[in-house]
Amino acid sequence: MATGTIIAIVLIVLLLIILVAIAAMYNGLVKSRNFVENAWSQIDVQLKRRYDLIPNLVETVKGYASHEKETLEKVIAARSAMNSANTPHEKAEASNILSSTLKSLFAVAEAYPDLKANTNFQDLQKQLRDTEDKIAYARQFYNDTVTKYNNSIQTIPRNIIAKLFGFEKKELFDAGPEEVREAPKVQF
Structure with missing residues (x-):
């Protein structure tokens, strides 16, 4: 074989190896991005579950604490803000506000022994606690x-592929300020 033919074969093999490596890195990045989207959907499912529990909780409290209108309105407003949030950052902020208002709601419930003893309220409280754990x-x-x-799109050599194909850094789900980092207290 001629030297030129050997060089051509070597170059073609190297090119194929590079193309296969690029394809493998690209596919890995796509899988990672899909895992992020799936993980986000799991948060969304739990936030929706909590969102759905709140009207029942508010109605139960309303029956016992009708003069606590301001607290109930804050919970309803926070629930509404949760519904209109779109990005992970917006949902994290709305979730933090909702957690804070739920703390207020449960503080109100402390003043009503009949409410604390109500089985519907206790069941909702348990469901909310379970949901908070899942969240x-x-x-x-x-x-x-x-x-x-984020590590995979920022480290060599995948960062080159990530830039070429437009993979962007994703936001973490931040718990927010210290006062809302804890789940609402749901035990009396």
Whole structure:
């Protein structure tokens, strides 16, 4: 074989190896981005569940504490803000506000022994506690997934492929200020 033919074969093989490596990195980045989107949808499911529980909770409290209108209105407004949030950052902020207003609602419930003893209220309280636990887990899973994704698009050599194909850094789900970092207290 001629030297030129050998060089051509070597170059073609190298080019194929590079193309396969680029395709593998691209596919890995797509999978990582899809994992992030899936993790976000898990948070969204739990936030929706909490969103759906709130009207029943408010109605139950309303029957016992009708003069606590301001607190109930704040919970309803926070629930509405949660519904209109779109991005992870907006949803995190709305979720933090909702958690804070729920704390106020449960503080109001402390003053009503009959409400605390109501089985419907206790069931809603348990469901909300379970949902808050699921939200915390989903947040952690999402943040872990986002961190892995962000690492993959920022490290060599994938950062080159990520830039070429428009992969962008994702936001972590931030718990917000210290006063809203804890789940609402739902036990009496």
